[in-house]
Amino acid sequence: MIRLKNVTKQYGKIKALDGVNLEIGAGEMALLVGSSGAGKSTLMKLLYREERPSSGSIVIGNIDVSSLSDSKIPYLRRRMGIVFQDFKLLPHKSAFENVAYALRGLGAEEYEIQKRVSGALNLVGLLERAFNLPSELSGGEQQRVGIARAIVQGPPLVIADEPTGNLDPATSIEIFNLLSKISERGTTVLVSTHNQHIVENIGKRVITLDKGRVTSDTGPIIRSTGLAQGLKR
Amino acid sequence: MKEIRIIWRTLQEALSSIKAGGFSNVIVISILAVALALFGGVLQLNSSIKQISQNLDTQLEFSIYLLDSAGPQEIANEISKNPKVDKVEIVTKDVAWERFRKKFQFSDIAGNPLPNTIHVNIHKPEYLQEVIKEVKTLAGIEQISYAPELFNGLERVRTILFSFGVLITLILAVGTITIVSNTIQLVIKSRSLEIEILRLVGVDDWFIRGPFIFHGIFYGLIASLLAIVPLVLLQQTVWGSFQASFKTIMPVTFNFDSGADLGVIFVILSLTGILVCGLSSFLTTQKYIGT
Numbered sequence: 280m281i282r283l284k285n286v287t288k289q290y291g292k293i294k295a296l297d298g299v300n301l302e303i304g305a306g307e308m309a310l311l312v313g314s315s316g317a318g319k320s321t322l323m324k325l326l327y328r329e330e331r332p333s334s335g336s337i338v339i340g341n342i343d344v345s346s347l348s349d350s351k352i353p354y355l356r357r358r359m360g361i362v363f364q365d366f367k368l369l370p371h372k373s374a375f376e377n378v379a380y381a382l383r384g385l386g387a388e389e390y391e392i393q394k395r396v397s398g399a400l401n402l403v404g405l406l407e408r409a410f411n412l413p414s415e416l417s418g419g420e421q422q423r424v425g426i427a428r429a430i431v432q433g434p435p436l437v438i439a440d441e442p443t444g445n446l447d448p449a450t451s452i453e454i455f456n457l458l459s460k461i462s463e464r465g466t467t468v469l470v471s472t473h474n475q476h477i478v479e480n481i482g483k484r485v486i487t488l489d490k491g492r493v494t495s496d497t498g499p500i501i502r503s504t505g506l507a508q509g510l511k512r
Numbered sequence: 513m514k515e516i517r518i519i520w521r522t523l524q525e526a527l528s529s530i531k532a533g534g535f536s537n538v539i540v541i542s543i544l545a546v547a548l549a550l551f552g553g554v555l556q557l558n559s560s561i562k563q564i565s566q567n568l569d570t571q572l573e574f575s576i577y578l579l580d581s582a583g584p585q586e587i588a589n590e591i592s593k594n595p596k597v598d599k600v601e602i603v604t605k606d607v608a609w610e611r612f613r614k615k616f617q618f619s620d621i622a623g624n625p626l627p628n629t630i631h632v633n634i635h636k637p638e639y640l641q642e643v644i645k646e647v648k649t650l651a652g653i654e655q656i657s658y659a660p661e662l663f664n665g666l667e668r669v670r671t672i673l674f675s676f677g678v679l680i681t682l683i684l685a686v687g688t689i690t691i692v693s694n695t696i697q698l699v700i701k702s703r704s705l706e707i708e709i710l711r712l713v714g715v716d717d718w719f720i721r722g723p724f725i726f727h728g729i730f731y732g733l734i735a736s737l738l739a740i741v742p743l744v745l746l747q748q749t750v751w752g753s754f755q756a757s758f759k760t761i762m763p764v765t766f767n768f769d770s771g772a773d774l775g776v777i778f779v780i781l782s783l784t785g786i787l788v789c790g791l792s793s794f795l796t797t798q799k800y801i802g803t
């Protein structure tokens with residue numbers, strides 16, 4: 280699904296990424312960890328083509344992201360869902376409208392919007408809060424809306440940069456369980472996190488970055504989430 | 513179908529963008545309306561003068577002012593011998609004075625300054641120069657007044673006014689573009705989160721930029737609707753009274769039309785407004801949200 284070959288990203292003199300080689304298969308869930316400034320966000324920005332690599336190649340599915348022209352960016356982003364630390368919800372739109380917003384811009388039919396948005400909200404367990412504004416939802420609920428928005432177009436890939444960075448530990452576990460559930464439905468999920476408890480207990484592939492290099496990689500692990508057990512222990 | 517839905521939703525987004533504009537919309541539209549009204553005024557004046565001078569150009573009539581020493585009847589008889597002349601009418605100085613006083617409601621002032629006048633009608637406009645040449649050879653003629661002389665004068669005035677108007681319009685256009693660009697830029701800034709999200713979820717550029725472009729076009733449309741109002745009023749009041757007084761002052765009679773064609777001017781104004789505003793908002797979106 281994702282293939283990085285010798286990817287380097289340089290900001291002036293700073294090498295945010297330095298010769299990264301990485302392969303993440305379809306339907307796999309991987310955690311990206313590393314200390315602050317290690318290059319996690321940079322890697323993700325390269326994936327959704329917010330930034331271009333200084334050198335190396337990036338391929339997602341059959342799209343060569345590193346050589347993708349600006350005008351093709353929307354095409355790439357419709358095939359991935361992006362989840363943000365700060366949720367990035369529109370404050371004056373309901374949960375439903377936040378999820379539907381992109382579909383409207385893509386010209387989907389009204390009944391299809393209804394169907395897809397309800398489906399996504401149902402999956403994240405927020406159907407009964409569909410018509411609440413973000414300000415009326417808890418942080419965890421807001422992030423669920425963000426995840427519903429990311430998956431509403433049924434993308435093969437979901438990228439989440441510190442999705443639980445603003446949430447308490449219990450809520451964070453719920454969000455990670457939700458992301459595991461999404462990956463178990465066949466979606467590739469790449470999540471960055473600082474949450475050590477989750478990294479140790481979720482039972483997923485962990486990729487460690489340090490100063491722009493991959494310093495360790497557990498490799499693909501096909502195992503259901505161990506988070507619930509982790510909590511009980 | 514899909515395209516129609518996207519356009520429809522773009523319009524809806526434009527509407528909410530306009531609503532978010534609030535009071536600044538009123539200011540921008542007012543300034544635009546004034547600029548367009550001035551531009552329309554120039555067009556209106558130009559077209560009015562043009563209409564008068566065209567009317568003059570095809571005149572079949574000219575007037576002869578006589579010296580007091582000359583006998584109007586003899587001269588009139590002499591002129592009417594010419595086969596190119598259709599009709600000759602004498603207006604004596606007393607009659608002219610009487611009409612003049614009635615028209616302008618003068619109380620008696622000393623003496624009658626008006627000359628005896630002969631109005632001459634010819635069969636075809638082409639004969640005019642020829643007939644005038646012959647009349648000039650007669651004795652007792654003080655002055656001959658005929659339309660094409662005035663026509664040339666009016667055309668000169670029109671050219672000057674029009675060039676001046678074009679200059680003012682260009683200056684206004686630059687100002688308009690600046691104002692619209694700045695306003696749209698502010699709206700874009702206030703909706704930067706929306707724009708960022710739309711980009712991140714892969715919405716196409718046109719759906720993101722479209723509402724702001726429609727916002728600009730809306731300004732142009734409303735402003736041109738407002739701008740035509742003073743022009744209609746101007747036409748109704750000024751043109752009417754001008755027409756009336758022109759008929760009495762002029763040595764010749766005219767068949768005036770309705771004045772400038774406000775329908776055409778409105779089309780020009782709205783197209784200009786839409787084009788200028790649409791283009792400046794288009795360029796602004798290109799600068800601030802283009803890929």
Ligand SMILES: Nc1ncnc2c1ncn2[C@@H]1O[C@H](COP(=O)(O)OP(=O)(O)OP(=O)(O)O)[C@@H](O)[C@H]1O
Nearest residue numbers: 290293294295313314315316317318319320321322
């Ligand atoms: N736009 C930029 N311009 C210059 N330097 C940048 C830019 N973005 C990131 N960097 C630098 O690149 C390096 C990697 O940053 P990055 O944001 O990827 O780290 P991170 O792993 O996401 O850290 P954190 O865990 O704090 O989010 C840092 O040294 C950062 O200062």
Ligand SMILES: [Mg+2]
Nearest residue numbers: 319320321440
């Ligand atoms: Mg980061």
